[in-house]
């Protein structure tokens with residue numbers, strides 16, 4: 001049967017015809033074939049729109065002629081699901097109550113298509129009913145104004161929001177009187193934003209796309225680019241063709257990092273050829289990264305000792321260390337004192353392989369280290385990033401061509417939203433500049449991040465939640481507790497394109513405000529508007545959609561923010577109406593608030609895209625010491641040790657067929673899973689030790705420290721090449737297992753890759769496919 005769960009090993013390279021086939025299928029399913037060709041050709045093009053899927057950069061059109069196709073399989077999926085012909089109409093809401101819809105899967109909700117008009121929750125009937133934009137804004141404004149303290153409202157941002165909308169939202173919320181800006185970055189690369197500045201003075205990556213062409217070695221740590229930033233595979237394939245070693249550090253042998261066929265390479269496609277990507281696969285245990293990074297650091301120092309003893313030149317960049325860094329001696333002493341046996345036990349990686357990787361590192365004169373959620377989502381995520389920086393500093397690998405640190409961001413504008421003011425802990429300098437430009441005093445005390453906003457909901461101190469995009473309630477930890485807290489709020493407001501769980505888990509009053517999507521035309525005052533986004537390499541580019549909006553009743557995110565602000569703050573001195581009519585005026589204000597990076601923003605956009613200056617890239621260190629800092633993090637733990645017999649570390653990860661909480665299908669081609677998401681990837685020996693048969697039913701329980709019971713049943717264990725002691729399962733199904741208190745100590749990013757769990761065999765009857773009929 002077509003929809004029966006099946007599991008089989010995937011032995012082909014990633015990419016290739018499989019990717020093209022999947023692209024064609026999804027366009028067909030969403031009935032967007034006819035418009036898709038033209039639309040896909042406009043994706044990531046200078047006069048087109050930016051892909052909304054991930055934050056990977058496209059080549060600078062000023063320096064490279066754009067390729068015909070600047071999209072990937074998952075970008076095409078994101079576009080197909082965004083431009084789908086399906087619609088969630090008032091008739092749909094009339095025939096399904098909210099309680100009924102709660103029983104649907106995320107996949108089923110997503111498949112209903114685009115939201116078309118503003119809706120308000122009617123508690124009497126438990127249905128969403130249509131309401132006019134005027135009524136929605138009036139009621140939302142009244143509810144916000146009625147709050148005795150503005151800090152009782154939480155204003156979430158998800159990273160698809162444009163710079164312009166995010167900037168205005170930050171102005172609105174600060175004028176309203178709070179810094180409560182939880183945002184998806186708080187669950188994602190916040191350890192980068194908070195940890196990296198202590199090392200190199202800025203919380204952003206130092207690499208550009210061109211560095212990939214000059215690198216002599218590339219590390220990819222805790223990241224699955226073949227699925228989550230597939231256009232990065234182009235750079236990795238090119239690097240391999242130049243003979244550049246690629247070191248992959250991951251508990252899962254992710255298919256694209258093993259072998260990949262570039263779907264845009266006609267010869268490889270025709271001959272079914274492929275490229276081996278990872279030249280060195282470090283099959284690490286979950287949470288073993290700090291151990292391995294320190295091991296490499298130590299091995300480089302020992303290699304240096306040996307070279308010097310043999311009368312050879314040093315392998316460290318002493319000139320760089322002396323001129324540009326601080327704290328080398330302490331970090332070196334600490335690494336030398338780190339016990340090899342402890343490193344091996346923690347990481348599962350032998351000293352010989354670590355020394356081999358150190359050999360690759362010292363043989364390269366320009367090394368890039370890329371990393372993703374496998375590094376950030378741990379209790380010491382920020383500290384792990386600082387260890388990455390330490391390693392790079394040893395050989396001057398920051399601020400030279402082909403080298404640097406490359407945090408690969410998630411959402412297409414998650415980095416930009418932070419740059420333009422979505423920051424719950426704004427700096428003094430920013431607040432002063434804001435006041436100078438806008439003429440009113442923004443709130444000075446820090447606001448809530450994601451974890452703190454959920455805590456405030458649980459405590460009952462939060463009363464209102466506004467979400468500018470995203471699916472907050474389904475992305476945060478501790479699902480059942482978070483649901484209950486959200487339902488106690490006075491009001492929830494969701495600015496969205498698609499129906500999701502967040503609309504169903506709502507406050508006493510609830511509004512869905514549907515907006516136009518990235519690929520759609522945004523006409524204001526008879527003029528086509530453009531928005532901007534900032535990618536993972538700090539490149540800012542313009543984006544303007546080309547399709548007719550999904551419905552004539554949609555507003556742009558910018559218009560929604562402006563009108564919400566006017567309804568909430570009738571006395572406001574901000575020119576909301578002008579900003580809504582002409583987005584250039586918003587950019588003029590961004591330039592005034594951020595002159596150092598955004599001066600002359602509109603004019604610079606005429607070159608289509610431009611880089612924001614990154615001082616670390618120029619070896620200017622904005623740290624407390626004025627130098628790049630080697631930082632000592634005693635020990636090798638990524639997470640607090642848990643002394644419970646049988647404990648396994650659970651990483652909650654993405655399938656190839658989802659975008660965060662948006663589920664495109666229940667398959668995960670590269671991991672060989674079809675029609676099921678309720679699976680646990682396990683080492684065979686760990687399964688045998690628990691008496692779990694291959695594909696056998698199992699259940700998981702979190703080893704909690706707060707006495708609360710966190711449990712997930714209905715799972716199937718799949719034997720998988722993952723080290724003993726480590727297991728993986730899909731997010732968001734597993735979010736109920738992730739305690740709110742389990743987060744990075746520096747940044748409060750939920751430690752979604754290292755949940756201590758027990759896995760048990762269960763009665764066969766309890767397991768089943770994740771998709772049950774809606």
Ligand SMILES: Nc1nc2c(c(=O)[nH]1)N[C@H]1C(S)=C(S)[C@@H](COP(=O)(O)OP(=O)(O)OC[C@H]3O[C@@H](n4cnc5c(=O)[nH]c(N)nc54)[C@H](O)[C@@H]3O)O[C@H]1N2
Nearest residue numbers: 074222224228252286287372373374410411651658659660
């Ligand atoms: N198609 C698609 N694209 C996306 C997304 C999506 O859901 N779908 N999401 C977007 C977003 S918001 C983000 S943040 C990015 C996420 O992109 P990634 O950073 O790739 O995120 P994940 O898939 O969650 O996990 C990455 C990898 O971490 C590994 N891992 C788990 N634990 C550890 C560990 O302890 N150490 C190491 N070294 N590795 C570990 C896993 O095996 C997995 O390969 O992608 C973005 N792009």
Ligand SMILES: Nc1nc2c(c(=O)[nH]1)N[C@H]1C(S)=C(S)[C@@H](COP(=O)(O)OP(=O)(O)OC[C@H]3O[C@@H](n4cnc5c(=O)[nH]c(N)nc54)[C@H](O)[C@@H]3O)O[C@H]1N2
Nearest residue numbers: 158188469470471475495496497498500652660661731752
């Ligand atoms: N256990 C676990 N939890 C995690 C993670 C994990 O790896 N494991 N990853 C975390 C990470 S990295 C992230 S980034 C978060 C993601 O958290 P979010 O960013 O909040 O979630 P998404 O699923 O990306 O949001 C999808 C919704 O965004 C809306 N949307 C899509 N496009 C637009 C648009 O253009 N405008 C507007 N206004 N709305 C739009 C649609 O309605 C869609 O349903 O989840 C985090 N949670």
Ligand SMILES: [Mo]
Nearest residue numbers: 187188410411
């Ligand atoms: Mo993310």
